[in-house]
Amino acid sequence: MCGARHAVGGMTRLPPDVGRRVALVAILPYASGMATDLKTLYRPVGEREFQLIKAGGFRAFPPRLPDQPFFYPVLTEEYATKIARDWNTKDENSVFVGYVLRFAVHTEALNRYELRIVGSSEHREYWIPAGDLTKFNANIVGQVEVVSEFRGKRAQPLEN
Numbered sequence: 001m002c003g004a005r006h007a008v009g010g011m012t013r014l015p016p017d018v019g020r021r022v023a024l025v026a027i028l029p030y031a032s033g034m035a036t037d038l039k040t041l042y043r044p045v046g047e048r049e050f051q052l053i054k055a056g057g058f059r060a061f062p063p064r065l066p067d068q069p070f071f072y073p074v075l076t077e078e079y080a081t082k083i084a085r086d087w088n089t090k091d092e093n094s095v096f097v098g099y100v101l102r103f104a105v106h107t108e109a110l111n112r113y114e115l116r117i118v119g120s121s122e123h124r125e126y127w128i129p130a131g132d133l134t135k136f137n138a139n140i141v142g143q144v145e146v147v148s149e150f151r152g153k154r155a156q157p158l159e160n
Helices: 016-031 047-055 077-086 130-137
Strands: 006-008 011-013 038-046 097-106 115-117 124-126 140-151
Touching (some): 038 140, 047 097, 077 140
Antiparallel strands (some): 038 097, 097 140
């Protein structure tokens, strides 16, 4: 899994590629002559959407289906985990599998969208209109990362 940490002599060591990604994110805004702020967001997805993201090289989110007028990234890993674990694993359309994905986006790209609270104050998400998703995807910095995976009782076994 991406983002795994390893304790070494009382210190936390991130996987080797994390440092390179952080360095690139830190350097790129200055190389272009302008600094940008980034916001980390999370997206709970089922198996079918995950496979489309994977096929796209973990660079963008796929277009919404006709019955999905919005793309809903959420603000916290905890909220995304709750959806992936408690909803996707019970949903046939998600093939009973849920993933939590993490990605960074230019903060400026979020300014035109209202942050919405759905349910409790911990359930904060953006509602990005489906027609804006291509523009939103262009503002993702780096790759979309897998944080965690949850498999429901009815999920198909993993192939080895």
